[in-house]
Every structure is written in structure tokens, then in C-alpha cells.
Amino acid sequence: MRLDILRRTDDGFEIAERDLELRGGGDPLGLRQSGFPAYRLADPAAHRDLIATAADDARLLIARDPGLAGERGRAVALLQALFDWRAGAGAGAG
Numbered sequence: 001m002r003l004d005i006l007r008r009t010d011d012g013f014e015i016a017e018r019d020l021e022l023r024g025g026g027d028p029l030g031l032r033q034s035g036f037p038a039y040r041l042a043d044p045a046a047h048r049d050l051i052a053t054a055a056d057d058a059r060l061l062i063a064r065d066p067g068l069a070g071e072r073g074r075a076v077a078l079l080q081a082l083f084d085w086r087a088g089a090g091a092g093a094g
Helices: 002-008 012-023 048-064 071-083
Strands: none
Touching: 002 012, 048 071
16 A cells, blocks of 8 residues: 555655555654554644644734733643643744
């Protein structure tokens, strides 16, 4: 099954998406390199569109309220504390 995609296309994005579907995204904390982690909020393959929309919304929120002083900003700050998230931390930050 894995070689079928390589036979059908040389599009790296398509190959990567299929690989993600087959192997899973690994462990976000870096404890496992592949497989299907126990996602609590969203599965990156199944919820790709929702995650993209959330990322756009987050960028808009930060652009409008960089200090997270408004109602939504305070909610995001609370989520940051609950999930122990810090801007710039981790491989996917940016």
C-alpha cells in the first residue's frame, strides 16, 4: 500500500499526506516517532480543515489583540496555561 502512492505520484505533498494517514502523526511531545497518538482534541489528518480554520482565527486574534487583553485573548491565555503552551516552543512553532 505504501509503495502504491510512490508509483502513482511524485508530488511530495500528496505523498506526505498519505504517509500521515497511514502512520499517524507521531507523538506531539516527542516520545514516539510514528504511530497513532491518543489525540484529545483533534486528529491532524481527519480534522485538517478545522485545524487550518483555527490557525487562521488564532492569527487574526493575535493581530487584533497581541497582548491578549480582551475577552477572547484572556481565554487564549487561559488555554496557554492549561496546556502549558509557550510561543516559540516546539518544532511546529512559528
